[in-house]
Amino acid sequence: MIRVLSPGLLTTVQDLGRPGFQRFGVSVGGALDAVALQLGNILVGNPPEAAGLEMTLQGPVLEAETDLLIAITGADLGARLAGKPVPLWKSLWWRKGEQLTVRGKPFGARAYLSVAGGVDVPSLLGSRSTYLTAGMGGWRGRPLRRGDRLPIGSSRGQVATEGRLLPPSCRPVYRQGAPIRVILGPHQDAFTTEALEAFFNTPYTVTPQMNRMGVKLDGVPLTHVKGADILSGAVTCGSIQVPADGQPILLLAERQTTGGYAQIATVSTVDLPQIAQALPGDRMRFQAVTLDEAQRCLRRQRQFLRLLRVHVGL
Numbered sequence: 001m002i003r004v005l006s007p008g009l010l011t012t013v014q015d016l017g018r019p020g021f022q023r024f025g026v027s028v029g030g031a032l033d034a035v036a037l038q039l040g041n042i043l044v045g046n047p048p049e050a051a052g053l054e055m056t057l058q059g060p061v062l063e064a065e066t067d068l069l070i071a072i073t074g075a076d077l078g079a080r081l082a083g084k085p086v087p088l089w090k091s092l093w094w095r096k097g098e099q100l101t102v103r104g105k106p107f108g109a110r111a112y113l114s115v116a117g118g119v120d121v122p123s124l125l126g127s128r129s130t131y132l133t134a135g136m137g138g139w140r141g142r143p144l145r146r147g148d149r150l151p152i153g154s155s156r157g158q159v160a161t162e163g164r165l166l167p168p169s170c171r172p173v174y175r176q177g178a179p180i181r182v183i184l185g186p187h188q189d190a191f192t193t194e195a196l197e198a199f200f201n202t203p204y205t206v207t208p209q210m211n212r213m214g215v216k217l218d219g220v221p222l223t224h225v226k227g228a229d230i231l232s233g234a235v236t237c238g239s240i241q242v243p244a245d246g247q248p249i250l251l252l253a254e255r256q257t258t259g260g261y262a263q264i265a266t267v268s269t270v271d272l273p274q275i276a277q278a279l280p281g282d283r284m285r286f287q288a289v290t291l292d293e294a295q296r297c298l299r300r301q302r303q304f305l306r307l308l309r310v311h312v313g314l
Helices: 034-044 193-201 269-278 292-313
Strands: 002-006 009-014 050-058 060-065 067-078 079-081 091-094 099-102 109-117 177-186 204-210 214-218 229-234 239-241 249-252 258-261 264-269 281-288
Touching: 034 050, 034 067, 034 109, 034 269, 034 292, 091 264, 091 281, 099 109, 177 269, 177 292, 193 264, 193 281, 269 292
Parallel strands: 177 281
Antiparallel strands: 002 060, 009 050, 050 109, 060 099, 067 091, 067 109, 079 099, 177 264, 204 214, 204 281, 214 249, 229 258, 239 249, 239 264
16 A cells, blocks of 8 residues: 555556547557656556656645555656655565655656555546546546545566666656647648648747647747637547637647647647646747658557566566
């Protein structure tokens, strides 16, 4: 068990989400930085879909009620265990009675706590992830609160290895200002030539209007040919909608399943972790890539994760 002494700003149970139910209005959800969560699971010997904790900006204070093998990945939120700094991207023992505090100055938006055996909350529609908007899944459909006690699954049969370290060359690099690769469309014809030029040639700033559903950006307004509204159509994680004010809204994991604004582009899946780790005030630039290029990058990323699991014997 893990006891919650203080929940932090927003701490939720997340896994890789529940695909296959969007036609019923149920968002896929899951970890916003799915790569960081999967890497944490590899470090502690879990399957990639095991549930962990997603911690946002100011994390929680937690206490272990039994010895646990853990890893913290993603952004550096200043985690300390029993008063000592916790190295990221490394497995280590969290001993019974010790407190884990995730309360430092954030360098990135979200960190992930992976525990050998996974956070063992009930599975709903094939996932343990928290869907905040619907109040379902995860731990009672909500963020963690003081006094919550989270069950941890059995890690029997897994290789519990302390000190398993992800080399710096294998870690994600969260760089402000790095180009965000996007696939143009599906509604590029709804925007003027000037809007398309501005979208790809000027930076956009992340505003404080951000949550698990999406991020509002601020920059040169993107003008529509006939207006922002369209017949409602499907949206996905990474869809970039542009409402009437011309300021882009970048949709994330807990987005709605359909939208009524024209979509200028869609973020390549491999760059979604960059969006998940963005802080208010960060600047983004967009770079057009083809669908084939985006798919090649995604295949390489997935192959890397598979090879890493093989390398550590999972």
